[in-house]
Amino acid sequence: xxxxxxxxxxxxxxxxxxxxxxxxxxxxxxxxxxxxxxxxxxxxxxxxxxxxxxxxxxxxxxxxxxxxxxxxxxxxxxxxxxxxxxxxxxxxxxxxxxxxxxxxxxxxxxxxxxxxxxxxxxxxxxxxxxxxxxxxxxxxxxxxxxxxxxxxxxxxxxxxxxxxxxxxxxxxxxxxxxxxxxxxxxxxxxxxxxxxxxxxxxxxxxxxxxxxxxxxxxxxxxxxxxxxxxxxxxxxxxxxxxxxxxxxxxxxxxxxxxxxxxxxxxxxxxxxxxxxxxxxx
Amino acid sequence: xxxxxxxxxxxxxxxxxxxxxxxxxxxxxxxxxxxxxxxxxxxxxxxxxxxxxxxxxxxxxxxxxxxxxxxxxxxxxxxxxxxxxxxxxxxxxxxxxxxxxxxxxxxxxxxxxxxxxxxxxxxxxxxxxxxxxxxxxxxxxxxxxxxxxxxxxxxxxxxxxxxxxxxxxxxxxxxxxxxxxxxxxxxxxxxxxxxxxxxxxxxxx
Numbered sequence: 010x011x012x013x014x015x016x017x018x019x020x021x022x023x024x025x026x027x028x029x030x031x032x033x034x035x036x037x038x039x040x041x042x043x044x045x046x047x048x049x050x051x052x053x054x055x056x057x058x059x060x061x062x063x064x065x066x067x068x069x070x071x072x073x074x075x076x077x078x079x080x081x082x083x084x085x086x087x088x089x090x091x092x093x094x095x096x097x098x099x100x101x102x103x104x105x106x107x108x109x110x111x112x113x114x115x116x117x118x119x120x121x122x123x124x125x126x127x128x129x130x131x132x133x134x135x136x137x138x139x140x141x142x143x144x145x146x147x148x149x150x151x152x153x154x155x156x157x158x159x160x161x162x163x164x165x166x167x168x169x170x171x172x173x174x175x176x177x178x179x180x181x182x183x184x185x186x187x188x189x190x191x192x193x194x195x196x197x198x199x200x201x202x203x204x205x206x207x208x209x210x211x212x213x214x215x216x217x218x219x220x221x222x223x224x225x226x227x228x229x230x231x232x233x234x235x236x237x238x239x240x241x242x243x244x245x246x247x248x249x250x251x252x253x254x255x256x257x258x259x260x261x262x263x264x265x266x267x268x269x270x271x272x273x274x275x276x277x278x279x280x281x282x283x284x285x286x287x288x289x290x
Numbered sequence: 291x292x293x294x295x296x297x298x299x300x301x302x303x304x305x306x307x308x309x310x311x312x313x314x315x316x317x318x319x320x321x322x323x324x325x326x327x328x329x330x331x332x333x334x335x336x337x338x339x340x341x342x343x344x345x346x347x348x349x350x351x352x353x354x355x356x357x358x359x360x361x362x363x364x365x366x367x368x369x370x371x372x373x374x375x376x377x378x379x380x381x382x383x384x385x386x387x388x389x390x391x392x393x394x395x396x397x398x399x400x401x402x403x404x405x406x407x408x409x410x411x412x413x414x415x416x417x418x419x420x421x422x423x424x425x426x427x428x429x430x431x432x433x434x435x436x437x438x439x440x441x442x443x444x445x446x447x448x449x450x451x452x453x454x455x456x457x458x459x460x461x462x463x464x465x466x467x468x469x470x471x472x473x474x475x476x477x478x479x480x481x482x483x484x485x486x487x488x489x490x491x492x493x494x495x
Contacts, residue, residue, distance in 0.1 A: 161428035161432075162426075162427055162428035163428075164427040166427065166432070249389070249492070250467055251467050251468065251485070251488045251489070252467045252470045252474075254470070255469075255470035255471075256466065259462060259463040259467070260463060263457055263459065263462060263463070264456065266457065267457030267458075274409075274417075274419070274437065274457060275457075276417045279417075279452075279459070279462070281415075282358065282359075282362050282415070282439065282441060282451050283412070283414050283441060286362055289361055289368050290357060
């Protein structure tokens with residue numbers, strides 16, 4: 010019985026966090042996310058092995074052999090999103106104003122500091138590790154516990170790191186695209202990274218009741234807080250797209266690629282739009 | 291270590307730096323996008339969505355090579371489209387894609403974009419970057435980079451073929467959608483028929 014009591018809130022909170030994952034990333038954190046490898050040479054091998062076993066990765070770097078499963082999960086998550094997250098986010102918007110919401114996003118992002126710092130270090134990004142530390146110190150003090158992003162105003166922009174990105178930097182290919190129940194768009198690599206992120210969060214290892222509640226509260230707050238700014242955009246994509254599943258897959262893949270490259274634009278692997286089309290036109 | 295050896299190493303290092311440096315900028319493409327953004331910025335000042343939409347449509351018609359984007363969006367199926375399908379598909383795509391641009395640019399009300407640089411993928415294929423003018427650190431769009439992919443055709447004629455925000459490109463995403471729709475409907479000309487039908491339904495024709 011106690012097991013159920015514990016797992017039910019986890020499931021609920023996880024459900025909440027799913028739509029957030031769907032919508033990409035939070036503006037309060039660095040613009041989100043992606044999939045393709047930073048170092049094509051290092052990752053091609055893994056990718057091509059996987060590709061050879063199932064099907065080809067297309068020109069835009071999408072490899073989705075589990076599409077059937079993924080589409081089913083996408084449908085499930087959308088249903089959960091519509092029933093739980095969207096109403097919660099709308100209510101949240103109604104009872105708060107934008108400065109309050111920005112404050113909460115800042116606070117939650119600030120609490121992500123351990124994950125960011127750990128992965129900055131694992132990627133040997135020492136300058137960014139310094140930025141992460143400085144941001145945490147400045148915002149936790151002058152920024153009143155993280156509510157105000159003073160550091161960004163001083164020119165230390167936020168960024169987000171996770172273990173999936175670290176694996177990518179270490180040369181691990183993304184593997185197949187994976188739409189996770191409750192967590193949304195991911196890949197085999199990034200889903201694995203997510204488990205490590207959960208386990209490396211200090212709060213995970215404290216098992217007192219207050220820590221449990223803090224965890225659930227953070228899950229729920231994160232889900233609603235980061236879903237709210239995307240209410241219109243997600244609605245718009247769903248309305249405009251001929252295939253929302255494919256659209257979200259593309260957004261995730263593209264933005265994750267940029268996130269792994271730490272925001273640097275990589276124009277090299279854009280698909281060709283030149284000569285071949287000249288012939289057809 | 292002899293001086294000559296050191297010098298040789300220095301020369302090699304300089305060469306390597308040259309080779310590794312990103313492709314050169316393209317002044318003409320930057321000017322082209324700058325001119326487009328000047329016109330766009332005038333449109334962005336208006337708060338009236340209908341007026342803005344009209345302005346964006348005019349700009350898209352003037353600067354974007356819609357037919358090229360339309361064919362790109364078909365991916366490998368571009369080689370299979372029949373002439374009849376093409377004459378139905380191209381105008382539908384133009385209408386559809388225009389609304390996508392209108393929505394994507396809806397957030398920039400009151401903002402101005404300015405060119406910040408460019409990278410040549412080749413002499414014909416240039417990416418021009420732009421940012422919100424005067425954004426202060428910590429502002430909502432302070433870190434945002436809006437990129438414009440410029441294609442240089444015969445005789446130096448230029449057009450925009452894709453737009454990206456923070457590494458997410460519109461035409462790349464459209465190709466993802468369209469290929470998926472075509473493949474799910476049996477691929478080939480049959481799949482393209484299905485795509486045309488869905489586009490018709492979307493733009494209300």
